[in-house]
Amino acid sequence: VTGGVVDDSEAADADVADDPTAGAMPAVRLVAFTVAGRDYGVPVERVQEVVRVGTITRVPASPRHARGVTNHRGRIIPVIDVATAVGAAAAGAPGRDARLLAVEVGDRVVGLLVERTLAVVSVAADDPSWRGRPLHVLDVERVVEGR
Amino acid sequence: VDDALYTAFVEETAPLAAEVESRLLGLERAAAALSADWRALLGVLHSIKGNCGMVELDDAQALAHAMEQQVRELRASPLDAQMAAVAELLATADTLRTAMTLRSPSSSPSPSPQPIPSATLSPPPTPSPGRDLIRLPAERIDRLLESTEELAAVHERTGAAVRALGRRRGVADPEVSPLLELVDQSRRRLRAVRTAVTDLRLLPLSTALARFDRVVRDLCVTTGKRATLAIRGGDVAVDKSVVDRIGEPLLHMVRNAIDHGIESPRERVRAGKPDSGRLTIEAETQGGVLTVIVRDDGRGVDRGKLAAAAARRGLDVAAMGDDQLLALVFEPELSTAERVTELSGRGIGLDQARRTLEHIGGSLHVESTRGQGTALRLRVPAVIAVQRALLLACAGEVYALPFTAVIEAFRLGGPRGATAAAVPWRDSELALCDLADELEVPVPGTGDGRPATCVIVDRGDQPLALAVDGLAGQQDVVIKPLDAVFGRPRGVSGAAVLPEGRVVLVVDPHGLGRGQRPARAS
Numbered sequence: 001v002t003g004g005v006v007d008d009s010e011a012a013d014a015d016v017a018d019d020p021t022a023g024a025m026p027a028v029r030l031v032a033f034t035v036a037g038r039d040y041g042v043p044v045e046r047v048q049e050v051v052r053v054g055t056i057t058r059v060p061a062s063p064r065h066a067r068g069v070t071n072h073r074g075r076i077i078p079v080i081d082v083a084t085a086v087g088a089a090a091a092g093a094p095g096r097d098a099r100l101l102a103v104e105v106g107d108r109v110v111g112l113l114v115e116r117t118l119a120v121v122s123v124a125a126d127d128p129s130w131r132g133r134p135l136h137v138l139d140v141e142r143v144v145e146g147r
Numbered sequence: 148v149d150d151a152l153y154t155a156f157v158e159e160t161a162p163l164a165a166e167v168e169s170r171l172l173g174l175e176r177a178a179a180a181l182s183a184d185w186r187a188l189l190g191v192l193h194s195i196k197g198n199c200g201m202v203e204l205d206d207a208q209a210l211a212h213a214m215e216q217q218v219r220e221l222r223a224s225p226l227d228a229q230m231a232a233v234a235e236l237l238a239t240a241d242t243l244r245t246a247m248t249l250r251s252p253s254s255s256p257s258p259s260p261q262p263i264p265s266a267t268l269s270p271p272p273t274p275s276p277g278r279d280l281i282r283l284p285a286e287r288i289d290r291l292l293e294s295t296e297e298l299a300a301v302h303e304r305t306g307a308a309v310r311a312l313g314r315r316r317g318v319a320d321p322e323v324s325p326l327l328e329l330v331d332q333s334r335r336r337l338r339a340v341r342t343a344v345t346d347l348r349l350l351p352l353s354t355a356l357a358r359f360d361r362v363v364r365d366l367c368v369t370t371g372k373r374a375t376l377a378i379r380g381g382d383v384a385v386d387k388s389v390v391d392r393i394g395e396p397l398l399h400m401v402r403n404a405i406d407h408g409i410e411s412p413r414e415r416v417r418a419g420k421p422d423s424g425r426l427t428i429e430a431e432t433q434g435g436v437l438t439v440i441v442r443d444d445g446r447g448v449d450r451g452k453l454a455a456a457a458a459r460r461g462l463d464v465a466a467m468g469d470d471q472l473l474a475l476v477f478e479p480e481l482s483t484a485e486r487v488t489e490l491s492g493r494g495i496g497l498d499q500a501r502r503t504l505e506h507i508g509g510s511l512h513v514e515s516t517r518g519q520g521t522a523l524r525l526r527v528p529a530v531i532a533v534q535r536a537l538l539l540a541c542a543g544e545v546y547a548l549p550f551t552a553v554i555e556a557f558r559l560g561g562p563r564g565a566t567a568a569a570v571p572w573r574d575s576e577l578a579l580c581d582l583a584d585e586l587e588v589p590v591p592g593t594g595d596g597r598p599a600t601c602v603i604v605d606r607g608d609q610p611l612a613l614a615v616d617g618l619a620g621q622q623d624v625v626i627k628p629l630d631a632v633f634g635r636p637r638g639v640s641g642a643a644v645l646p647e648g649r650v651v652l653v654v655d656p657h658g659l660g661r662g663q664r665p666a667r668a669s
Binding site: 059061073074110 | 586653
């Protein structure tokens with residue numbers, strides 16, 4: 001993991017917030033984000049970086065959830081549309097708040113396209129929630145496979 | 148034996164084993180051995196024996212010892228006995244090589260460390276006096292290359308920002324002009340670094356060709372044929388990845404030449420040829436393209452048989468030009484060999500060779516004259532890591548097409564009489580394939596006025612007329628494979644980052660226009 005979670009272009013709008021209810025229970029740290037009206041999280045140690053969405057180059061004949069490829073620090077990574085992958089309607093063009101989470105999957109790096117990021121949160125491992133809303137821990141492998 | 152010692156052993160001893168083989172082959176070819184030849188061979192065997200002892204490879208050590216003994220006794224034997232023994236020694240050398248890899252399980256620290264007599268340590272290979280050499284893993288050079296490319300991308304962005312500033316304030320502005328000068332300097336330095344890094348990966352092609360002496364000899368033994376191999380241009384420098392990847396295709400080409408090209412000695416004499424066939428491998432690089440021609444003076448391709456086999460498969464032979472007909476030798480189902488030998492089921496090997504080459508942006512051609520021989524011509528970019536590409540504008544996107552595949556480009560509707568449907572090409576017409584259709588990408592807007600440009604693309608056999616909106620310049624690009632999530636989209640071989648940071652797809656010409664290719668229509 002290089003440098004933890006850093007927003008590329010502006011002061012991090014993902015503030016670090018601990019959930020006071022987490023207490024002494026085993027906790028996990030997640031990068032929380034919103035997709036299609038639900039909140040999700042990805043373990044912080046898997047996220048290399050959170051960046052603004054750059055130009056996405058479409059690839060012909062690709063699965064629906066694979067939006068294309070983009071340049072991430074000189075490396076070409078696939079852009080996975082989390083909304084499509086979790087079964088929500090395909091989102092249109094990425095909005096102003098959209099971000100790309102550069103996530104490690106084995107020896108690959110993939111970009112998870114999300115509607116907006118919320119915060120880096122410390123939550124209870126067995127029942128993650130944040131600000132009173134359930135936080136779904138994203139199964140990154142499944143999302144990438146499009147299952 | 149600990150890992151470091153074993154690694155040192157392999158690095159030192161593997162070249163010695165290769166030397167044993169090449170010396171034996173040399174003896175066999177010359178059909179004579181001077182006592183100096185035997186002495187040199189003995190020296191190498193002795194070093195191998197000592198090295199094997201150091202790493203406790205007892206079997207290998209015993210084999211090397213036995214070979215040494217045999218060679219010692221042979222020196223006094225009559226010539227024909229010597230030559231007969233060479234074949235035997237070659238076989239033992241193979242066993243020795245295998246035995247050298249059978250490392251006993253790591254047992255460090257050794258219970259009773261035995262002092263190694265320094266006499267058994269062979270000196271490390273010294274290529275030429277006064278030269279310092281470093282061995283290092285290829286990945287470290289690749290990482291350097293990647294970082295250089297990233298640096299180049301940053302440089303491009305810096306340059307663009309400074310030039311924009313120059314446009315706003317004027318290039319003579321006292322704050323801007325030194326910046327412009329610095330950008331220019333860094334561009335020149337960067338180019339030098341790029342060249343130096345790329346050169347680090349260059350190896351002489353002979354590293355891939357060295358084994359063919361042995362391959363040809365063994366194939367001749369199996370087939371009962373006779374052939375000599377001459378290699379020209381083995382010193383051309385090509386990228387390591389090229390050396391690594393063309394070995395297998397070349398092997399198929401050489402096998403094909405011996406198995407299907409060179410005739411049996413009897414047949415050759417009947418045809419008025421010397422009983423031993425001549426096989427040549429010629430290599431050269433020009434304009435960043437490596438060409439290797441494997442040429443034999445054998446029977447040549449029988450076009451009649453080929454056409455008959457094609458007709459049986461329902462192909463329209465009459466409509467094919469000679470190039471297309473000959474290209475059928477690459478079709479795996481169209482073997483014209485009367486029997487499939489253990490060596491090569493004709494088309495299968497060549498088809499595979501062609502696929503491998505196409506995957507790395509190369510091609511395979513065949514030329515043949517009945518009764519006089521066949522030449523297989525392999526072409527690949529000499530540097531795969533960095534390729535010059537023509538940038539194509541199409542349906543609002545930019546695509547990169549490797550220069551090795553470009554024959555020519557021209558505007559449609561010009562004096563050549565090309566229309567949006569067909570292009571005159573040599574003595575026929577080529578149907579235009581629209582890149583947007585081929586890649587199934589939607590054309591934004593009304594699509595009026597497009598396509599406006601045609602690129603004639605080399606696909607190895609029949610050229611393809613590719614229609615695009617326009618050309619967008621040329622660029623050196625590093626081609627990267629696409630992530631597994633995309634599968635293997637037809638017509639796309641990978642992606643590359645342009646200097647300004649944009650990612651473009653790299654077009655694979657071999658995946659385009661397949662609908663209209665008669666040989667694949669079956």
